[in-house]
Amino acid sequence: MSMLGKILLVLKKFITFFLTFVAAITVIFIIMHSIPGDPILYMFETTTLTKEQIEALRALYGFNKPLYQQYLDTLYNFLSFNFGRSTRGFSVLDLILTRLPYTVELAIFGLLWGIVIGLPVGIISAFKQETLYDYSLYTLTLLFISVPVFWSGLLLIIIFAINLGWFPPSHATSPNSVILPSLTLGLAFSGELARVTRSSIIDILELDYVKLAHAKGLPFHQIALKHVLRNALIPITTLCGMRFGALLAGVPIVETIFAWPGIGSLVYEAILARDIPLVQGCIIFMVFWFILINSLVDISYYYLNPKLKAKVLF
Amino acid sequence: MLSTLKKGLKIILKQKSSAVGLILMLFLFALILVVPFFFHLDPYKIDYDEILEPPSFKHIFGTDHLGRDIFARVLCGGSLSLIAGFISASTAMVLGVLLGIIAGVAGGVIDELVRSIANVLLSFPSIILALAIVAVLGPNLSNVLLGVSISVSPIFIRVIRGAVLTIMSSEYVLGAKALGSSRSHLIIKYIIPNTAPTIIVLWTLYIPSALISASALNFLGLGVQPPTPEWGALLNDAKNYLSTAWWTAFFPGLFICITVLSFNLLGDGLKRILDPRLKI
Numbered sequence: 001m002s003m004l005g006k007i008l009l010v011l012k013k014f015i016t017f018f019l020t021f022v023a024a025i026t027v028i029f030i031i032m033h034s035i036p037g038d039p040i041l042y043m044f045e046t047t048t049l050t051k052e053q054i055e056a057l058r059a060l061y062g063f064n065k066p067l068y069q070q071y072l073d074t075l076y077n078f079l080s081f082n083f084g085r086s087t088r089g090f091s092v093l094d095l096i097l098t099r100l101p102y103t104v105e106l107a108i109f110g111l112l113w114g115i116v117i118g119l120p121v122g123i124i125s126a127f128k129q130e131t132l133y134d135y136s137l138y139t140l141t142l143l144f145i146s147v148p149v150f151w152s153g154l155l156l157i158i159i160f161a162i163n164l165g166w167f168p169p170s171h172a173t174s175p176n177s178v179i180l181p182s183l184t185l186g187l188a189f190s191g192e193l194a195r196v197t198r199s200s201i202i203d204i205l206e207l208d209y210v211k212l213a214h215a216k217g218l219p220f221h222q223i224a225l226k227h228v229l230r231n232a233l234i235p236i237t238t239l240c241g242m243r244f245g246a247l248l249a250g251v252p253i254v255e256t257i258f259a260w261p262g263i264g265s266l267v268y269e270a271i272l273a274r275d276i277p278l279v280q281g282c283i284i285f286m287v288f289w290f291i292l293i294n295s296l297v298d299i300s301y302y303y304l305n306p307k308l309k310a311k312v313l314f
Numbered sequence: 315m316l317s318t319l320k321k322g323l324k325i326i327l328k329q330k331s332s333a334v335g336l337i338l339m340l341f342l343f344a345l346i347l348v349v350p351f352f353f354h355l356d357p358y359k360i361d362y363d364e365i366l367e368p369p370s371f372k373h374i375f376g377t378d379h380l381g382r383d384i385f386a387r388v389l390c391g392g393s394l395s396l397i398a399g400f401i402s403a404s405t406a407m408v409l410g411v412l413l414g415i416i417a418g419v420a421g422g423v424i425d426e427l428v429r430s431i432a433n434v435l436l437s438f439p440s441i442i443l444a445l446a447i448v449a450v451l452g453p454n455l456s457n458v459l460l461g462v463s464i465s466v467s468p469i470f471i472r473v474i475r476g477a478v479l480t481i482m483s484s485e486y487v488l489g490a491k492a493l494g495s496s497r498s499h500l501i502i503k504y505i506i507p508n509t510a511p512t513i514i515v516l517w518t519l520y521i522p523s524a525l526i527s528a529s530a531l532n533f534l535g536l537g538v539q540p541p542t543p544e545w546g547a548l549l550n551d552a553k554n555y556l557s558t559a560w561w562t563a564f565f566p567g568l569f570i571c572i573t574v575l576s577f578n579l580l581g582d583g584l585k586r587i588l589d590p591r592l593k594i
Contacts, residue, residue, distance in 0.1 A: 024437050024438065142578055148570055150546070158556055271449040271536070290437065291437045
């Protein structure tokens with residue numbers, strides 16, 4: 001790919017990213033403005049407030065302006081990273097940024113657990129395909145995919161926190177608190193990763209150059225490492241990147257189960273407190289992260305895959 | 315009609331995994347639909363003398379914090395969970411079929427518009443969109459169903475649109491067009507019959523994930539309200555008694571797991587039948 005091609009690719013991805021972000025803000029704006037009734041009455045305990053105070057709140061959140069003006073304001077604010085204030089008066093961006101490190105930590109460990117469990121399972125079932133190993137591992141991965149995180153999380157708490165007492169059941173109080181929530185996420189991811197690994201290795205095993213390497217009498221481990229695994233890595237890294245983006249965006253259910261102070265539990269607390277500016281800010285931040293990571297994964301995909309490198313994307 | 319059904323059943327039973335899935339599913343449906351009806355199970359009966367009793371012959375799944383029988387609550391709650399998964403996946407499917415076919419057949423600006431809507435909805439991480447909808451419209455089951463349907467629909471739109479485009483560019487459709495077939499004729503005669511297998515497989519695969527999403531929202535307390543039994547809501551009750559009563563959390567989750575597993579087995583088998591080149 002020429003230098004110009006690279007620049008065009010990045011530019012195109014950036015424009016797509018920007019347009020998707022604007023559209024996502026629009027969707028959130030529509031959802032947030034479909035609150036049944038008066039949003040101020042929804043957000044605040046209004047029985048103790050005077051009429052003037054309610055009007056002041058309405059002006060503060062811009063609900064007294066015409067709808068198109070509110071939309072343009074929302075768009076302008078979020079695009080300039082002005083996330084506004086929560087109903088309790090805190091800066092939404094500050095609240096998010098204090099929670100972000102926890103979500104990042106959870107995402108990294110979750111991804112690691114997924115790779116540590118899923119990759120070997122996928123590799124073994126591909127090289128032993130159509131054997132008893134393969135079938136039992138297939139059942140195992142199907143089980144991992146089928147278990148909802150809100151059940152596996154509770155089971156892990158019962159086994160490892162309550163009965164064995166190895167890890168704390170909830171909150172981020174000690175360094176090993178991250179083990180159980182990240183394992184919950186990792187188990188769910190490992191099933192998916194194992195399947196992608198298996199099928200991408202099997203695809204490559206059928207190619208001529210692998211058969212030739214066998215015919216040349218190369219030792220098995222050399223073929224497995226040099227010829228097969230290296231080429232199977234592209235779909236695997238893509239999947240990992242996309243999953244990492246989803247994990248970074250926060251995982252409300254797992255974070256709630258383990259009382260993990262990340263963005264996911266922040267959005268849940270905001271929903272319970274009916275703090276609409278905070279809910280809106282959190283969700284837009286999550287979407288921003290998510291599509292940013294996906295665009296980066298997309299770009300890296302073109303660099304990793306030599307077949308696509310040759311093509312210019314227009 | 316009957317012969318098509320017979321043929322379909324034969325295909326399903328030929329694949330080991332889909333046969334296992336189908337049998338598991340029928341067993342589960344029988345348990346959920348028949349047992350509560352014949353044995354007069356009461357999921358609401360409170361008994362303060364039997365609070366948090368472990369599984370025994372009298373209460374085979376134990377009792378919860380109000381002395382209610384968990385076996386009764388799991389079985390009666392099951393129908394609600396299954397219906398939730400079924401309704402949201404079906405709504406998403408209908409949306410997907412309508413928009414996918416319109417986009418694929420009309421092409422041009424309409425296609426571009428539908429495609430962008432699907433892409434934008436897909437840019438929301440998994441459950442966040444459903445969560446936002448439920449948060450704003452208020453916690454109850456119908457809002458959960460609406461939220462889950464909207465968050466699942468873009469996948470249907472995208473896949474069905476792709477399938478329609480493939481069919482539209484095939485030679486027999488080009489031929490039919492050249493002979494002057496109208497759009498409605500093309501849709502009824504070629505597009506619907508040829509996309510039906512894809513739609514059915516997609517539907518089977520997304521019933522369990524819709525069920526999980528709906529249960530997850532119920533688990534967070536944003537869906538059905540107590541004392542209504544539903545698998546996710548039962549787990550929400552159970553989460554406060556983990557240290558003393560594991561059975562309150564174990565059995566509802568086990569049933570979700572078996573249900574999802576049976577659908578996934580069936581869907582996996584169907585996928586392999588329709589695309590023999592596909593490896594798992």
